Each structure stands twice: as structure tokens, then as C-alpha cells.
Amino acid sequence: LxxxxxxxxxxxxxxxxxxxxxxxxxxxxxxxxxxxxxxxxPTTPVPVVTETDPAALPAAFExxxxxxxxxxxxxxxxxAQALRRSADALEAELPRFCAxxxxxxxxxxxxxxxxxxxxxxxxRYYAVEAERVMAxxxxxxPTGESNTLLLTARGVWVCISPWNFPLAIFAGQVxxxxxxxxxxxxxxxxxxxxxxxxxxxxxxxxxxxxxxxxLHHGAGETVGAALVAQPGVAGVVFTGSTQVAKIIxxxxxxxxxxxxxxxxxxxxxxxxxxxxTALPEQVADAVVQSAFRSAGQRCSALRLLCVHxxxxxxxxxxxxxxxxxxxxxxxxxLATDVGPVIDREAFDNIERHVARLAREAHDxxxxxxxxxxxxxxxxxxxxxxxxxxxxxxEIFGPVLHVLRWRGEPEAVIDQINALGYGLTLGIQTRIDxxxxxxxxxxxVGNVYVNRNIIGAVVGVQPFGGEGLSGTGxxxxxxxxxxxxxxxxxxxxNTTAAGGNATLLAGL
Ligand code: UN1
Numbered sequence: 001l002x003x004x005x006x007x008x009x010x011x012x013x014x015x016x017x018x019x020x021x022x023x024x025x026x027x028x029x030x031x032x033x034x035x036x037x038x039x040x041x042p043t044t045p046v047p048v049v050t051e052t053d054p055a056a057l058p059a060a061f062e063x064x065x066x067x068x069x070x071x072x073x074x075x076x077x078x079x080a081q082a083l084r085r086s087a088d089a090l091e092a093e094l095p096r097f098c099a100x101x102x103x104x105x106x107x108x109x110x111x112x113x114x115x116x117x118x119x120x121x122x123x124r125y126y127a128v129e130a131e132r133v134m135a136x137x138x139x140x141x142p143t144g145e146s147n148t149l150l151l152t153a154r155g156v157w158v159c160i161s162p163w164n165f166p167l168a169i170f171a172g173q174v175x176x177x178x179x180x181x182x183x184x185x186x187x188x189x190x191x192x193x194x195x196x197x198x199x200x201x202x203x204x205x206x207x208x209x210x211x212x213x214x215l216h217h218g219a220g221e222t223v224g225a226a227l228v229a230q231p232g233v234a235g236v237v238f239t240g241s242t243q244v245a246k247i248i249x250x251x252x253x254x255x256x257x258x259x260x261x262x263x264x265x266x267x268x269x270x271x272x273x274x275x276x277t278a279l280p281e282q283v284a285d286a287v288v289q290s291a292f293r294s295a296g297q298r299c300s301a302l303r304l305l306c307v308h309x310x311x312x313x314x315x316x317x318x319x320x321x322x323x324x325x326x327x328x329x330x331x332x333x334l335a336t337d338v339g340p341v342i343d344r345e346a347f348d349n350i351e352r353h354v355a356r357l358a359r360e361a362h363d364x365x366x367x368x369x370x371x372x373x374x375x376x377x378x379x380x381x382x383x384x385x386x387x388x389x390x391x392x393x394e395i396f397g398p399v400l401h402v403l404r405w406r407g408e409p410e411a412v413i414d415q416i417n418a419l420g421y422g423l424t425l426g427i428q429t430r431i432d433x434x435x436x437x438x439x440x441x442x443x444v445g446n447v448y449v450n451r452n453i454i455g456a457v458v459g460v461q462p463f464g465g466e467g468l469s470g471t472g473x474x475x476x477x478x479x480x481x482x483x484x485x486x487x488x489x490x491x492x493n494t495t496a497a498g499g500n501a502t503l504l505a506g507l
Contacts, residue, residue: 049193052216054226060214061185061230064156067211068183072153076134076181080127082207083175087123089202090116090171097167100195105166106339106374108331111294114455115168119199121458122172122476129481130179144495151485153181155234158227160220160248162239163342164297164396166192169265171199172458172475173237174213178203180484182234184213187224189240191342193217220244228252235261235484239299242266242468263483265463265470267394268423270453271304271416273438275409276311278428282450283307284318286426287400289452292326292380295341296398300424300446300454300463304391306412309404316382316402320365323380329371340376341397347376350397357383357399364402388415409438417443422466426453443467445474 052060071079090097097119098112107115134151141147159173170188177184188196200215216223228236228251238248245264252260272290274283290302307315331339341347357363365382380398385391391401405412409429416425422444427435429450439447445465446456456463462477464470473479 049197049215049217051218052223054218054222057185057216057223057226057230060216061156061232063211064183064185064214065232067209068153068156068181071178071183071209071212072181074181076130076179078207079179079181080131082203083123083127083179085206086203086208087120087127089206090123090199091120093202097195097198100198101167102331104194105163105192106331106342106376107294108336108339109334111339115165118165118168118458119171122168123175125459125476126172126175126179126481129478133478133481134180134485139489141491144493146492146494148490148492150488150490151180151482152488154484154486156183156185156230156232157484158230158233158236159184159186160224160227160236160238160240161186161188161196163189163191164294164299165239166195167199169239169475170196173239174199174203176475176481177237177484178208178213180481182484183211185216185227185230186214187216187218187220187227190217190219225251229255231255231257233260235263237263239265245470261483263471263473265299265465265475266468267421268299268465268469269303269391269394269419269421270301270424270426270444271306271388272302272426272428272453273409273412273416274305274307274311274315274428275431275434276308277430278308278311278315279430279450280311280315280318283315283428284322286428286450286452287315287319288322288326290426290454291382291400292323292338292398293454295338295378297341297346297396298454299394299469300456301396302424302426302453303394303399303401304385304388304416305400305402306388306405306416307402309406312402312404316364319382319400323365323382324368326380328368328377328379330374338377338380338398340374341378342376344376346396347378350378350395350399353393353395353397354381354399357381357401361385361401365400388412388419391419394421409434410441413438413441417441421468423469424448424453424465426451445469445472 094116097116101107101112101115137149139147139149157177161170161173174184174186203213204210228248236248238245245266249262252262287305326337327335328338329336362384364384367379370377370379378397382400382402385401385403424446425442425444427438427449429435435449443466446463458476462474464472464474473483
């Protein structure tokens with residue numbers, strides 16, 4: 001088995017003009033090709049970034065707020081055009097951005113291509129969406145009045161993004177705020193500043209004013225906290241851990257002034273429920289992709305496989321066989337399926353968790369031998385656990401927990417719900433009515449039936465969770481931009497002398 005790129009998903013032609021995945025013509029099945037990817041790419045210096053001094057933020061905020069007052073008056077179509085030009089440029093610069101993702105975030109070539117494509121999709125999708133949602137809506141009213149519902153920008157947003165999708169999630173957050181006419185103070189993850197810097201430089205080159213979109217580098221505890229604390233922040237959008245989302249929420253609640261909205265997309269303890277009718281080969285493929293691809297460093301990744309005891313042995317054997325074929329190593333090599341985890345801290349966390357499981361749980365996939373370089377490689381692992389409730393912590397790595405179940409699948413779903421997270425869920429069954437019923441019963445944002453549970457496609461599979469997994473709205477979906485806007489209803493007495501009906505003509 002060799003991991004394929006994301007399954008090819010045709011997108012609405014009106015939105016993107018072309019099919020998405022695989023459109024770059026990258027053939028990842030070429031396993032004999034061992035030439036380092038970076039040799040084949042233009043040599044690109046990684047941008048050097050400087051940390052922001054929190055003392056400089058009040059002035060930076062003022063510049064942003066002033067510039068944002070102009071930006072919100074720019075017609076939405078022109079803002080959308082700036083995003084479309086940026087999307088075209090990003091597409092044209094795919095090799096450079098892939099190189100940055102491989103160098104800085106240790107993405108495999110396949111993951112890097114998919115991520116650049118996702119960022120392009122976010123830019124184009126929010127351009128289209130902004131034009132759609134920001135069009136004034138005329139509402140039927142009583143005779144003698146006109147009623148118009150308008151959406152306007154809220155002001156300056158703070159965007160705090162993670163290292164695991166340092167381009168796609170960063171670009172998605174920023175594009176949503178900009179398309180709707182807001183200013184942005186963005187803080188990328190400390191581990192991945194250069195990719196964000198390159199993206200911001202690109203947006204500036206293609207029509208987004210530099211005061212409207214500012215990048216501020218530094219730690220969450222210092223620069224991130226200082227950004228959130230600026231008086232006048234209109235909203236915060238954050239992707240990362242549940243714990244940090246709550247810190248931000250408390251900080252916002254403690255501020256003087258208006259209630260500030262928080263859009264948070266956080267963690268998950270994602271499960272896949274496999275019943276006795278499921279197709280084992282399909283399950284094994286979906287599990288290997290969902291649990292081990294991207295070294296398990298996706299919030300959508302599979303953590304808990306709940307497999308019916310009747311087919312469990314066969315399924316486990318297939319997963320074990322497939323996992324052993326994965327090439328774990330240097331992400332710059334085209335043949336690599338699984339690169340290193342992001343840093344020493346992530347590596348140590350996974351090691352600690354695996355050491356505990358090795359003592360307490362049945363080891364279903366002993367570690368394969370790994371190359372000495374690069375640092376922080378983690379072999380795919382699989383352990384048998386005894387209860388859903390044993391899953392108390394999201395482990396951000398290629399570690400799969402397996403539970404054998406019998407009885408009613410509804411009971412398993414209830415136990416998964418009781419964990420309190422609610423991001424992704426897989427269901428593998430050949431009984432359609434069961435898939436429907438279990439999907440409805442599950443408190444999760446994204447349900448995937450008879451396929452892998454990662455790689456939500458922008459505009460097609462709106463992504464985001466419930467409960468401990470986030471606040472919504474779903475990124476890449478038709479409701480996302482609404483949260484970045486203020487709503488205003490304008491009611492005009494059209495019978496008044498002077499013909500007030502013309503007042504709204506210019507809107
Ligand atoms: C994340 O991992 O932080 O569906 C969220 C997916 C991605 C997940 C991004 N969109 O796999």
C-alpha cells in the first residue's frame with residue numbers, strides 16, 4: 001500500500017473552474033524516485049522574521065483600525081479580486097510554497113501540494129462567498145416602508161493560527177476577515193513563521209494594504225496575549241488546543257467594553273466505528289490514511305478505531321501489514337509517506353504517551369526501525385484499549401487506539417459522545433440506514449461514511465466541530481463569513497416627503 005493524495009473531488013466549476021486534487025499532476029505512486037525534492041525546486045531563501053515587541057502593538061492596532069475603516073468601504077468585488085489575484089499567484093508559486101512547507105513544517109511532498117491547493121481554495125471560496133453574503137437583502141415589509149438587511153465589517157480581527165496547517169488555515173482565517181472588509185492582526189505559530197510571512201507578502205503584492213493586514217510574530221503567551229488584550233479588537237479567530245481557546249475566551253471576557261466574539265477550532269478525539277458488515281480492505285485503507293498520514297498531526301486525524309469483534313482480527317492484521325509498508329523518514333524525499341513531528345516537545349509528548357500504553361495496553365504494532373535522520377521521527381503505532389472512556393487526551397501523533405466492541409453500535413456512539421469532543425467521526429458499514437442513524441446520533445461536526453476522515457475539501461465539506469472541538473461556524477462553509485460581519489437592518493419610510501426611497505439606491 002502506498003498513500004495516495006487526497007481523493008479527487010470535483011469542485012463546482014463556477015467556484016474554481018477546475019477539478020482540485022491531483023490537478024498538479026503529481027504522481028505520488030513513484031516510489032523508486034529517491035531524488036530529494038528540494039534539489040528539483042528553485043532555491044528559495046526562507047524569509048527571516050522578527051518578533052514583535054508587545055509595546056509596539058497599540059500603535060500597530062491604531063494603524064490597522066484606521067486602514068480598516070477605508071478597506072471596509074472598498075466595494076466587496078474589489079476586495080474579492082485582491083484575493084483572486086493572490087490565489088492565482090499562490091498557484092503559480094506552488095513549488096516555492098511547497099519548499100517552505102517541507103523545510104519549515106516538515107510536510108511530505110504530497111501533504112505540501114495538498115496544503116497549497118487548500119490555501120488557494122480558501123482564497124477563491126471566500127472571495128465568492130463575500131460577494132454572495134454581503135449583497136444587500138431586500139426584505140418584504142409593510143406597505144410604505146423599505147427594509148434592507150446589510151452586512152458590514154466588524155473592525156480589526158486577531159487571527160491566531162497553528163503550525164500543522166501553517167499555510168491553509170492561516171490563509172483561510174485571514175482571507176475570511178479580509179474579504180468581509182475587516183482589518184487583520186495575524187500571529188502565526190512560532191514554529192512556522194516563514195510560511196505565513198511569505199503568504200502575507202504575497203497578499204500585500206496583490207492588493208491588500210499593508211496596514212490592513214499585519215503579521216506579528218512571537219509566542220502565544222506574550223505577543224498572542226497582547227494582541228487579544230488590545231482595546232477595540234472586534235473578534236478573535238483561533239485554531240489550536242481547547243485549553244488555549246479557553247484562555248483566550250477568559251481574556252476576552254475580562255476586557256472592558258463590548259462582548260468580543262471568538263471563533264475557535266480546537267482538538268478532537270476522533271473515532272471510527274466499524275460494524276461487522278464493513279469491507280476490511282476499505283477500512284484498512286481509511287484507517288492508515290486517517291491515523292498515520294501527516295504523522296497524525298491533524299485535528300481531524302483518527303485516534304480511536306472501534307471495530308466489531310467479529311471482524312477485528314482481520315482488520316487489525318490488514319492495518320498492521322499496510323502500516324509496515326509506510327516509508328517514515330525525510331519529508332524532502334518523494335517516497336516518504338510519514339515525516340517527522342513538528343518539534344522536540346511534540347516528540348516527547350508522544351513518547352511519554354506511547355511508553356505508558358506499552359506498559360498498560362496490548363501492543364498491536366511494534367515500532368519499525370527508523371533512519372537516524374531527520375530528528376523527531378515517530379513510527380506508526382497501534383495499541384488495544386479496553387474502553388472508549390480510556391481516551392482522555394488528544395495525542396497529536398501517529399498513534400492509533402483500537403477497541404473491540406460487540407452489541408449495539410448506538411451504545412458505542414453514545415460513549416464517543418460522552419468524551420465531549422466532536423470533530424470527525426468515521427462510520428464503516430454496508431447498511432445505509434444504520435449509517436444515517438448513527439450519523440444523526442453522533443455529536444460531531446464532520447461524519448465520513450465508508451472513507452477516510454481527513455482532508456475536508458473547502459466549499460464541499462465545511463469543517464469544524466462541536467463541544468470541546470470548537471465554537472463553529474465551519475470553515476470553508478456557507479455560514480463562516482457571517483460571523484466576521486455585523487448585521488444592520490435599515491428601514492425607510494418610503495411615503496415621507498422628499499422620497500426617502502432613493503436613500504438606499506447607492507447601497
Ligand atoms: C486541523 O488539523 O487543525 O480535514 C484542521 C482536514 C483538515 C484539518 C484541519 N482540514 O484534515
